[in-house]
Amino acid sequence: MNREEILPRLQTELGAKLLRWHVKSPKRLxxxxxxxxxxxxxxxxxxxxxxxxxxASGIDLLEAMxxxxxxxxxxxxxxxxxxxxxxxxxxxxxxxxxxxxxxxWIEREMWELLGINFRNHPGLAHLLLKEDWPEGxxxxxxxxxxxxxxxxADAHD
Amino acid sequence: MTxxxxxxxxxxxVFPGLLFTASAGLVTSWIDRKxxxxxxxxxxxxxxxxxxxxxxxxxxxxxxxxxxxxxxxxSAPLLGLGAVTLASTIIWxxxxxxxxxxxxxxxxxxxxxxxxxxxxxxxxxxxxxPLASLGGSREMKLVMGxxxxxxxxxxxxxxxxxxxxxxxxxxxxxxxxxASGVIALLVSVFCIQAKLTQVPFDLPEAETELTGGAYIEYxxxxxxxxxxxxxxxxxxxxxxxVALFGGGMGLQQGWAGLAAGIAxxxxxxxxxxxxxxxxxxxxxxxxxxxxxxxxxxAAAVAVGLALGGW
Amino acid sequence: xxxxxQILTRSLNVFHMAGSACNNCDIEILDALTPKYDLxxxxxxxxxxxxxxxxxxxxxxxxxxxxxxAKLVYEQAPKPVVVVAIGxxxxxxxxxxxxxxxxxPVGRYIPIDAYIPGCPPKPEAMIAGIVKLLTKLRSA
Numbered sequence: 001m002n003r004e005e006i007l008p009r010l011q012t013e014l015g016a017k018l019l020r021w022h023v024k025s026p027k028r029l030x031x032x033x034x035x036x037x038x039x040x041x042x043x044x045x046x047x048x049x050x051x052x053x054x055x056a057s058g059i060d061l062l063e064a065m066x067x068x069x070x071x072x073x074x075x076x077x078x079x080x081x082x083x084x085x086x087x088x089x090x091x092x093x094x095x096x097x098x099x100x101x102x103x104x105w106i107e108r109e110m111w112e113l114l115g116i117n118f119r120n121h122p123g124l125a126h127l128l129l130k131e132d133w134p135e136g137x138x139x140x141x142x143x144x145x146x147x148x149x150x151x152x153a154d155a156h157d
Numbered sequence: 158m159t160x161x162x163x164x165x166x167x168x169x170x171v172f173p174g175l176l177f178t179a180s181a182g183l184v185t186s187w188i189d190r191k192x193x194x195x196x197x198x199x200x201x202x203x204x205x206x207x208x209x210x211x212x213x214x215x216x217x218x219x220x221x222x223x224x225x226x227x228x229x230x231x232s233a234p235l236l237g238l239g240a241v242t243l244a245s246t247i248i249w250x251x252x253x254x255x256x257x258x259x260x261x262x263x264x265x266x267x268x269x270x271x272x273x274x275x276x277x278x279x280x281x282x283x284x285x286x287p288l289a290s291l292g293g294s295r296e297m298k299l300v301m302g303x304x305x306x307x308x309x310x311x312x313x314x315x316x317x318x319x320x321x322x323x324x325x326x327x328x329x330x331x332x333x334x335x336a337s338g339v340i341a342l343l344v345s346v347f348c349i350q351a352k353l354t355q356v357p358f359d360l361p362e363a364e365t366e367l368t369g370g371a372y373i374e375y376x377x378x379x380x381x382x383x384x385x386x387x388x389x390x391x392x393x394x395x396x397x398x399v400a401l402f403g404g405g406m407g408l409q410q411g412w413a414g415l416a417a418g419i420a421x422x423x424x425x426x427x428x429x430x431x432x433x434x435x436x437x438x439x440x441x442x443x444x445x446x447x448x449x450x451x452x453x454x455a456a457a458v459a460v461g462l463a464l465g466g467w
Numbered sequence: 468x469x470x471x472x473q474i475l476t477r478s479l480n481v482f483h484m485a486g487s488a489c490n491n492c493d494i495e496i497l498d499a500l501t502p503k504y505d506l507x508x509x510x511x512x513x514x515x516x517x518x519x520x521x522x523x524x525x526x527x528x529x530x531x532x533x534x535x536x537a538k539l540v541y542e543q544a545p546k547p548v549v550v551v552a553i554g555x556x557x558x559x560x561x562x563x564x565x566x567x568x569x570x571x572p573v574g575r576y577i578p579i580d581a582y583i584p585g586c587p588p589k590p591e592a593m594i595a596g597i598v599k600l601l602t603k604l605r606s607a
Contacts, residue, residue: 128532129531129532129568130531130532139567139568144567146565146566146567190507194505194507194508197502198502199502199503199505199507199508200505200508201505201507201508202507202508202510203508203510206477206478206510209474209477209478209510210478210510212474212478213474213475213477213478213521216471216474216475216547217521217545217546217547218545218546218547219545220518220543220545368515368516369514369515369516369518369519372516372519373515373516373518374516374518375518375519376518376519376545377545380518380519
């Protein structure tokens, strides 16, 4: 899969579902799709184009919540980033875990830190935060206020 | 009769038994650490360091892990300590008075010198810790690996002296002067390295990998006894090799003989230390293949040569 | 106890516990244990198991999740044991004191005997801190 073939292939397969694209440099490609089609895009990239899922990153922009899925084409040395924008009041998206086992933990992390609900995820449990972290508190949201924790009973000062 | 028993008890506990072997073992471990430091171009610990380490462990708390077998956990170190004390006593008695040994004491020594490894295995499995079980199972496999070539190598001086008594082996010409003896000595140096669980065969106690391995749950007095056993083995095993292959520590030949004996003993200790400093750790399957493959073949060749008279 | 402390200060097993560190202090600790500084001539040896430890070196900012585990590990060390906090994060939390995942310095979970500040402290600073600690123990 040459670098020049990736974007035309995506345009043919996805058609109108490919909302925007931007070629930043020969090695770096950015596309945007709607959240409903993310599983189809993942299947296309993984099975059809032979890309490797690297990581996903989520961020709370005040107008929306954005997830970037980073895919690598190792043979042609190029990176593709797929962007989706979610409604900030009720952020929800289909989970990629049924298609890619590799997405399981990063989706757990995005859920516990940003509050994005991943439908059909096999088990959304805490990954980095304490097991008894209070419900509904998502630290990486812009409107998160750090709660005061009481000093432990056997503190040493 | 009572004086005989008291005499025997003094021999086991003081000289050449527990106190003498323990002190000599701690000095030998200092030599090992100093040579290691010099090879790594640094200064190294002071002379009394092994004594400080031992005494410090005696003042620490002894913690027994919950759910483990408490009596086995606390008594496993005593097995190795007792065995190496008796082995050292027998070896030195044979050198001080060769005609007073008994036929078959070489076989008894071979058995006694496997007991420290058995003690480690028992201690590891009574710790109720998965890393300790890994260390213990590796120690078991290692013992099964090196015992075969070691016994074959020990067979060479026995064949040359035509006797199973250590005193008779000391009386004949040293085996290291013959071709079969040289091969057997090289084989047994590798087996000694594994008996002491030193690099490249220190899998049971792999520090960076198993974080302490077989000894992970040990603390305080039992750990002090384990470390003391290892130091005593570091002293006893080279002396055993010198007695089997080099004609003994030269106690019957005056001061010159004793100096030559000490030089041979130090030579083996320094070879063990240099191997320890220059080799990486091997995996358990590589170690067992090494012992059952090239070393066993070499030891069998040595036995064949000894039977043929070379 | 005086003689016991004297012997303890001459043979110290060092155990290194890092709690969510950036690892710079960990690298400096390993530097201090290399042949250039040669801590073995003072009797200091790095060990892998907490049950063999006499000195626990804490490095890194211990967040809410790892501070509880650090306390468990401290309780497993056979006493007497000495705890040293290395680096600004272990001493006080440093720049992470307003983070969502940190609530108090690890010194409130584990009693600390010596603080070695720095980001990261040089091996010379660590050696100076350890020497001060040993002097304090020997005169106790």
